[in-house]
Structures are given as C-alpha cells and as structure tokens.
Amino acid sequence: MPASDKAGKAAGPSKRADAVRNQQKLLAAAAEVFVVSGVDAPIREIAAKAGVGMGTIYRHFPTRADLVVAVFRHQVEACAEAGPRLLAETDSPFEALWQWIDLFVDFLVTKHGLANAPQPDSSGFVALHTYFLDRLLPVAEQLLDAAIEAGEVRSGVQAYELMRGVGNLCIGSDGDPRYDPRRLVALLLRGLQELGAS
C-alpha cells in the first residue's frame, strides 16, 4: 500500500500501520474472549483469537490489567462524565449521588459478570478496580462533597472508601440469586444518609 496519508491519527511519532491494526484486533479479540472465559482467560487464548503471537500481546499490553482497562475504557469514561451531569440535573445532591452509584454498580456488575463465568474468582481484579477507582474517584468526591455540603449526608466517610466499598459489594454478584449487590448498596447509602438531627 503506498501510503503516507496518516489520516486522522494523532501527531505521534508515526506508528506503523500493522501495529495499530494488531492493537485493534487484540482489543476486539479480548472483548470477545472475556465474555466467554472471563477476564482471567489464558493469554494464549486471546492471542490465538486475534491471530497474533504472544509477544505482540505483551508488547501492546504489558500487564493483564492494561488490556482489561483498555477494553472497558469507554464505559468508565461514560460513567465518569455522567457524574457532573447528574449533579446539575438533579435537585438533591444525595439523589444525584445515589443515581450515579447506580450507574457505577451497573458497570461493575457487568464487568464482574464477565469475570465470574467459571470461578467467581478475581485475581487481577483488585488492581483493575484500583485503576477504575483512580479515574472515577474525582467524580465521586465531587458528588459526595456536594451532598455533605447540602447536609444530606453525614461526613466521616471518604469518597475513596465509599467507592471501594461499593466495588467490593459487587464482587461475585452473578450466578447467585440470593445475593443482590444493589440491595446492599442501597443499605449502605441509607446508612450514609443524614436524617434530620445530627
């Protein structure tokens, strides 16, 4: 292909076309495999599905978390952007916080659902959580602070703690009708709520 038409690519040091292509293939294959085998699927399986060698996968995504993060980046971004919007649209900051956490739970449940196929396990999981937390933490802080300021929520709990708590509650959430993380998250939020007198 005679090509120097870099098209819309960013002003990077011109990556090779096949490298970009492989990265795409990898992401697509990973997303597919994750659904079937969970995020702990063997690296080989993903590489095979993408039709590339194992060296390639490790070059593009040095750790498993890197790959998973890349696959889920869109959803995380959407959730992060929903925060300020909900705060603006809703009268009660606590209500906004509640709705936003619902979104967050939706995302977590989906993600965990993918991971829990065979074993409800979770090896590279927490590292993963940690990353998403870093991205979403500022949003959570904004919402929580607003709710505290409005006197709707008792202080004493940090946004970080709340996020990790919600994240943990969503672990192992599928395949067991007796365990509905949403109910527990609701309890948590109710406990967080400041009721009239202090």
Next chain:
Amino acid sequence: MPASDKAGKAAGPSKRADAVRNQQKLLAAAAEVFVVSGVDAPIREIAAKAGVGMGTIYRHFPTRADLVVAVFRHQVEACAEAGPRLLAETDSPFEALWQWIDLFVDFLVTKHGLANAPQPDSSGFVALHTYFLDRLLPVAEQLLDAAIEAGEVRSGVQAYELMRGVGNLCIGSDGDPRYDPRRLVALLLRGLQELGAS
C-alpha cells in the same frame, strides 16, 4: 474395641498413627506458611515445610479450601458459638447482631490480612468464604430474625446476603489506611436499622 482407646478421638475407623501425625504437621506448617505467603502459597512449599510429600497433602486435604478451612476452623467455631451467647446476654437483638458482626469482621480482617500479602486477592477465595458462610449462616439468621422480630431492623434483606456483603466489604482491607471496612459495615448496619416509624 479396635484401638478406641486412642485419646479422646471420636469413634472413627481407627486411623493410622502416622497419618494423624502427618495431618498435624500439615496443619501446623500450613498455618505458618499462610502467614508468610498468604493462602495461595504453593502447595509444594507447605508440603516441604511439613516434611511430607505432595501426595500426602492431597490425600488429607483434597482441595486448598479444605486445608484453609481446617486451619481456621477454631476461629470460625468460636465466632459461631458467640452468636447465641450475645443474643442471650444483650437486651437489644440489634445490638447483639452488631456485636456479633464486629466479631465476624475481626475474623475476616485477620484472614484477609494473611491472604493479601502479594496480590490483594486470589483464586480459591470465594469458595472459602462460601464455606465459612455456610457454617455461620444459621447463627446470623438467628440474630437477624430476632432483631426483625423486635422491630429493630427492617426486613427485606436475608442473612445470607448480609453475610456476603460484610465479607465482601472486608476484602483488601489491609495495607490501605484509607479503607476501613468497619466504617462501611457500620454504615450498612445503620442502613439496616429500623428507625421508629415504619
């Protein structure tokens, strides 16, 4: 009587003395190794520490969970027995439930502390939780039902769900001063509490 004079052992089909000895050595070694390397320590390491072969460890404890359960059985038992006692000693069933869950959290934090050394999480973990849950569930049900009956707790949450929730909240609880599972558990319980009017 076929060797029933063997100490206080139950009426088993007379196990061989060396087998019993090995089981003890295994338990001791496992407890020791768990502290250093977490519950995911290589089987080989435990076998080596105990001075036995790998076949032995698999014969006594077919799955990793079996081994871990054996190691922690005492603590679980103590926790289970504390339930009815607290209920009898305390006036408010909700207060008894709260105290008992504190005990449960103590246990979980300890256990997780052992497991979180290298990777904050790991594989055979949930199965483990499940076992402990099975043992402690009846106790939790007793406490929760009493609290509901006394009108101190809103119904709608099952004991199973509560236990799993608390268990999940305790994951990854050490090494991070920003995350204190007790605070979140407190929130959860507050949310569970029925406040005056229904």
Next chain:
DNA sequence: TCGTAAGCGGAGCAACGTTCCGCTTGTTTT
C-alpha cells in the same frame, strides 16, 4: 528501489496444580 529498525511470532523456560504408582511402615493375624 533499498536499507533500516519497528514490529512480529512462537519456541522455550519456570512455576504451579494435580495425578499416579511402587515402596514403606503401621497394624492385625497367626
């Protein structure tokens, strides 16, 4: 067209879980 190096593939290594079977060693029987 041609040279260069970025990129690729997968063989190879180490570590792990798990199985299997011949030998050891308590225990029972005579």
Next chain:
DNA sequence: AAAACAAGCGGAACGTTGCTCCGCTTACGA
C-alpha cells in the same frame, strides 16, 4: 515373634499457565 496385609507415603511426571527472548518479517522513509 513373625508373617501378611493394606493404609499411607513420597515425589517423579504430566498438563497448563504467565512471561521472556531472539531471529525473521515487513512497513516505511529516502
């Protein structure tokens, strides 16, 4: 006491995994 039995033992061996490493391929600028 000695012999016979089988419960129990050890660890070699196998399959699977994560990860590295290096010779070959090929895209791309000149």
